[in-house]
Amino acid sequence: MRPIHSTISDSSVHQLAHATLERVFDWKAFRKSVSVSDLIALLLIMATTNGTLFATVKRFFHVCYETARQALKANLPKEDVLTDKLVGALHDVLTFSRQDRKRQWTVAIDLHNVPYYGSRDTTGIIGGQKKQGTKYFCVYATATLIHKRRRYTVGLCAVTKSTPMHTIVDTLLKQIDKHKLLIGGVVLDSGFDSGETILLLQKREVSYTIPLRRKGKGTNRRNACFAWESGTVGEVDWVTEKTRQAVKTRVLVWKRLGQPDTKVYAFSGWGDAKAIKEARRAWLGRRRYRERFGIETSYRQKNQARAWTTSHSIEYRLLLEGLAHLLRQIWVRLSELVARTQKLKPTTWVALRLCDLLDTILDQLKKQFPPKPLIPNNSNTL
DSSP: OOOOOSSOOHHHHHHHHHHHHHHHSOOOOBTTTBOHHHHHHHHHHHHHHTOOHHHHHHHHOSSOHHHHHHHHHHTOOOHHHHHHHHHHHHHHTOOOOHHHHHSEEEEEEEEEEEEOOSOTTOTTOEEEEEETTEEEEEEEEEEEEOSTTOOOEEEEEEEOTTOOHHHHHHHHHHHHHHTTOEEEEEEEOGGGOOHHHHHHHHHHTOEEEEEEOOOSSSOOTTGGGGGSOTTOEEEEEEEOTTTOOEEEEEEEEEOOTTOOSOEEEEEEOSSOTTTSOHHHHHHHHHHHHHHTTHHHHHHHHHHTTOOOOOOSOHHHHHHHHHHHHHHHHHHHHHHHHHHHHTTOOTTSOOSOOHHHHHHHHHHHHHHHSOOOOSSOTTOOOO
16 A cells, blocks of 8 residues: 555545545446546545435436446446455555564454345345344444554455354455465454354464353253353363364353353463463453454444445445445544654544544535535525
């Protein structure tokens, strides 16, 4: 990725977002009506206004909605190709040195549900607990670095109801491998506590922390550790249900004061086993898991730049989701640049909000595409 100047101007922010999209995707003009520049501007306006395609075209462009829809459809590749290009765009924004490339990073992997208000028969929609007025969601998995000032998103994929959890983890880690980032540790939510996931991480020889859930109602080998005393570090083994593979992992049993339920964390690694005691390694694993909660903040930030749609197209929904992550990625990069320029401590707040960055991009786009008035001048409404 080409470095940008330390002085951040309104035009440079817009140019960075525009250039990243233009460089990574193979855009093609649609007839004579919609140029490549218009396509990129259309997507950026949708993202910065949280708008739909119809509302954005109607207010900012002089082509009809159907023409704009066909232009975007003509530029959408298949899901696997689109995923590869979106992940490439996310990594294109990173400002990593050679030393950063040699470092072993810790990533948090999690699922994110995007409310869907279209047809229930739409492909790729997953049902769940009612939230924000709907029981149906588009589900995406992300991998995010756990680091102050560098909470970059480095992996992204769409999830279907039939996708196994260990397949999701494998897909995201392979995306990171492809872009030559070294992963030393992985922290996951309890939804990824399958034996296949643990075996996958053990095969990769990376540190991991995963909260275990109870399996079944009886007292089996896996559930027995929930009765152990808080602070106990032990070993648990069981057999996977479908593949009947033997799984063995170290666990930490922990119960906080005032907390009714006992937590069991499966872990491995987190330091040199010869130099660090087992209890210390277990504590480090639990600490890394607590740090993963920052990924929820990244999801809330990403939602500030997510355009809305009820489209049946998996590729189009994935494009809007990836664009939201990309704009947040640019914000992380600029925040890191500001902190480095001002020599701020990792705990010092950076006076650069994502919403301000989105407003800056929108203001630049409004100069090229002046919005039409909400109420026509010749209207007698008032």
